[in-house]
Amino acid sequence: MTASGGESNVMRYTIYFTLGLFVMLSFWGRPLWALDTPAQAFQSGWELFHDLLDDPDKAQYRSWWLRAKDHFLQAYKHSPQGSYAPKSLYYLGRTYQELGKRSFLKSDSLKAVDYFQRVALRFPEHSWADDAKLFQAKVYLENLNDPDKAYLALLSIRHTYPKGDQAAAAEAMLRELDSANMENIDEAEIGPKEQTDKAQTGSKGLGELLQVRHWSSDDYTRVVLDLDGEEAYSHMLLNPDPSLEKPFYRLVVDVQKTRLSSEVPGEIAIEDGILREVRTGQYKNDQTRVVLDIQNIDDYRTFSLNNPYRIVIDVYAPETESRSGKQAQTRDTDDVFSGTLVEQLGLDIQTIMIDPGHGGKDPGAVYGKLYEKDINLRLGKILGRLLEDKGFQVRYTRTDDRFVPLEERTAMANSKKADLFISLHVNAHENSRVNGLEVYYLNVTSSKDSVRVAARENAVSAKKISDLQVILTDLMLNSKIEESRNLAGVVLKKVLDAERSFCSLKDHGVRRAPFYVLMGAKMPSVLMEIGYITNSKDRKNLQSKNYLQLMAQGIADGIRTYRAQINKYAVLGGAETGSD
Numbered sequence: 001m002t003a004s005g006g007e008s009n010v011m012r013y014t015i016y017f018t019l020g021l022f023v024m025l026s027f028w029g030r031p032l033w034a035l036d037t038p039a040q041a042f043q044s045g046w047e048l049f050h051d052l053l054d055d056p057d058k059a060q061y062r063s064w065w066l067r068a069k070d071h072f073l074q075a076y077k078h079s080p081q082g083s084y085a086p087k088s089l090y091y092l093g094r095t096y097q098e099l100g101k102r103s104f105l106k107s108d109s110l111k112a113v114d115y116f117q118r119v120a121l122r123f124p125e126h127s128w129a130d131d132a133k134l135f136q137a138k139v140y141l142e143n144l145n146d147p148d149k150a151y152l153a154l155l156s157i158r159h160t161y162p163k164g165d166q167a168a169a170a171e172a173m174l175r176e177l178d179s180a181n182m183e184n185i186d187e188a189e190i191g192p193k194e195q196t197d198k199a200q201t202g203s204k205g206l207g208e209l210l211q212v213r214h215w216s217s218d219d220y221t222r223v224v225l226d227l228d229g230e231e232a233y234s235h236m237l238l239n240p241d242p243s244l245e246k247p248f249y250r251l252v253v254d255v256q257k258t259r260l261s262s263e264v265p266g267e268i269a270i271e272d273g274i275l276r277e278v279r280t281g282q283y284k285n286d287q288t289r290v291v292l293d294i295q296n297i298d299d300y301r302t303f304s305l306n307n308p309y310r311i312v313i314d315v316y317a318p319e320t321e322s323r324s325g326k327q328a329q330t331r332d333t334d335d336v337f338s339g340t341l342v343e344q345l346g347l348d349i350q351t352i353m354i355d356p357g358h359g360g361k362d363p364g365a366v367y368g369k370l371y372e373k374d375i376n377l378r379l380g381k382i383l384g385r386l387l388e389d390k391g392f393q394v395r396y397t398r399t400d401d402r403f404v405p406l407e408e409r410t411a412m413a414n415s416k417k418a419d420l421f422i423s424l425h426v427n428a429h430e431n432s433r434v435n436g437l438e439v440y441y442l443n444v445t446s447s448k449d450s451v452r453v454a455a456r457e458n459a460v461s462a463k464k465i466s467d468l469q470v471i472l473t474d475l476m477l478n479s480k481i482e483e484s485r486n487l488a489g490v491v492l493k494k495v496l497d498a499e500r501s502f503c504s505l506k507d508h509g510v511r512r513a514p515f516y517v518l519m520g521a522k523m524p525s526v527l528m529e530i531g532y533i534t535n536s537k538d539r540k541n542l543q544s545k546n547y548l549q550l551m552a553q554g555i556a557d558g559i560r561t562y563r564a565q566i567n568k569y570a571v572l573g574g575a576e577t578g579s580d
């Protein structure tokens with residue numbers, strides 16, 4: 001007993017010692033990774049990853065997966081355009097996919113999706129791009145329980161890689177999802193049985209679907225459902241079904257506890273762009289159904305906005321010739337290398353959408369007879385002229401004193417394929433001493449002050465802003481957050497430089513907040529608060545033409561600097577790094 005006990009102690013110490021040595025070595029070893037070639041870093045990651053797949057006990061530990069991730073991330077960062085970059089991104093996706101299965105954390109699985117997307121986006125020609133898409137579908141299906149998104153990922157394999165080695169697997173998964181959807185397909189049509197009883201009683205306590213608005217281009221469409229109050233809704237995507245003589249996708253949105261207003265037409269034909277038609281109906285006594293017939297779909301998002309309540313549906317088509325065609329027109333032929341990369345990454349900047357905030361019945365911030373909406377428009381026009389002089393194409397969400405809903409402004413920018421979106425505003429504060437300049441980009445925030453500004457610009461309460469932050473996380477996956485932050489940074493700096501000769505402007509820095517007007521924007525976008533109408537010094541400046549001229553000059557310089565950075569960045573081959 002004693003002897004064997006002693007023996008096992010010796011054994012234990014030996015194991016501890018060996019473990020300790022191992023831990024020390026791996027800590028000492030850590031800085032050496034920096035000297036690894038991408039091939040070595042990738043190989044270490046690959047070995048660890050497969051080791052973890054074979055060892056269920058070890059695979060329980062998050063730290064091991066994160067270590068594998070570190071290897072792949074290092075291989076990628078070392079050479080973001082090198083031959084190991086696509087493989088590293090792919091394995092970063094695989095690592096987070098396996099980690100997500102074990103951690104059950106949504107954030108892990110979303111990272112997996114993000115990395116798989118990057119493989120297909122940055123290296124569409126690579127032989128692993130379709131494998132990445134297939135795994136992306138699996139993460140949606142198995143980890144995230146989102147068959148719609150899985151379906152979209154599989155469709156993109158059908159469209160983009162019909163001859164790839166994953167085509168058969170993708171088709172098999174599509175068939176499986178189709179049969180699961182079969183029962184829904186029968187329901188997708190709007191039953192005429194109850195369409196006639198619109199006027200019947202029984203609508204007590206039900207909300208009303210008042211209006212359907214839409215904007216569509218060949219690769220983007222936004223549909224907005226206006227309701228008279230907040231109601232729950234659900235959505236599903238149905239694939240084309242030849243037997244129904246409807247060979248297009250159908251996105252079905254059901255709104256609970258509502259009646260369809262008699263003002264809303266049953267069919268709204270569109271047929272310009274990817275949206276063919278919107279159909280509406282009273283699907284059940286207390287449920288309205290809206291069906292979008294869509295030509296081509298790559299992804300879609302839905303979210304709701306408040307005051308008044310509306311449901312926003314954004315549909316994106318796969319990026320096709322239209323985009324590269326647009327860029328080919330102005331391609332600088334003597335710099336083929338940068339051209340190709342800028343094109344690939346979709347970074348080229350030509351068209352600027354200027355959004356003078358508020359207008360018409362919505363004055364924005366007010367001080368006496370001075371209205372925010374007028375200052376925004378004045379600045380917008382000066383800025384537009386400056387940018388046109390510099391060779392940019394300029395679009396406006398409004399050029400006169402009219403009301404334009406916030407979601408329509410974003411829809412205009414997306415459907416006009418603007419490359420940057422600049423929303424102009426004036427701030428207000430109950431404390432008249434508060435003054436200065438802020439540049440915002442879309443993101444969740446914990447700052448009370450940013451919440452206050454977003455609540456004011458969105459015309460909702462601060463409480464609604466915190467609800468909004470939850471849905472924003474999903475929405476942001478496809479937004480240009482990092483690019484918007486960079487744009488905000490250079491614009492802020494250039495405006496401060498430009499105004500220096502006129503006055504010393506208080507710099508509140510780059511901030512983030514969930515602004516409705518930036519939600520769903522496909523391009524880098526910022527919202528500027530150019531001064532406080534409630535502060536006497538700022539107010540005087542805001543009424544000065546010279547001040548606005550310098551402000552516009554600064555913004556235009558910022559945009560040109562940003563564009564130059566993007567082009568330089570693409571030439572150097574510096575792709576953005578991983579998400580952590």
Ligand SMILES: [Zn+2]
Nearest residue numbers: 357364425426
């Ligand atoms: Zn405003």
